Amino acid sequence: MHLEFKGYWLFVLSLVAFLALMLLAEYLKSLSKPSDRKRMKISHRNNARQPKTFNSYDFPWHNQRKAMDLIDNMTGQQFEEFLAELFTRLGCQVEITPAIKDHGADLIAVTPSGKRIAVQAKKLADYGNISSRVLGDLWRGLAWYKCTSAILVTNQFVTEQGKAEAKKFNFIIWDRPELRKKIQAAHNGKKLL
Secondary structure (H helix, E strand, O other): OHHHHHHHHHHHHHHHHHHHHHHHHHHHHHHHOOOHHHHOOOOOOOOOOOOOOOOOOOOOOOOHHHHHHHHHOOOHHHHHHHHHHHHHHOOOEEEEOOOOOOOOOOEEEEOOOOOEEEEEEEOOOOOOEEOOHHHHHHHHHHHHOOOOEEEEEEOOEEOHHHHHHHHHHOOEEEOHHHHHHHHHHHHOOOOOO
């Protein structure tokens, strides 16, 4: 009986030692190669804003079709940078809100008359509709940044309910067709207000 008990503990200790060695080997292997985050180049929006990636000189302001194709392939951050340039070309001064905790507005456009406009950018990768839920965020941005007007800008479309609620709140919607018009206006040197 004493031998069986001793053999049992010897087996348990051998198993524990084996598992510890396996864990140590995995840990050492993970130190020798870059982490998955670095290998896959994953970044989070809550990091500081990346360097500006939108180049207004290469943007086809004169060709709405090419412009929209380029916009459809932008990241959300590039879309915000594009909008900052668009509002600047339309005669506004632009303040870019923080990347995180933006309080519902991605940009604040200030007209020459001093009118502050909260701008919410919603860039969709695929065709789709922006729902009315976004308007709640924009309402918060309007109040937080003490703006008198608000614009929702998307590269796609807004649902009928979203359009109805925007009208009720006196928000302006720049959906895909309207965005094309604004790009043309910026190309022609027209001002927003």
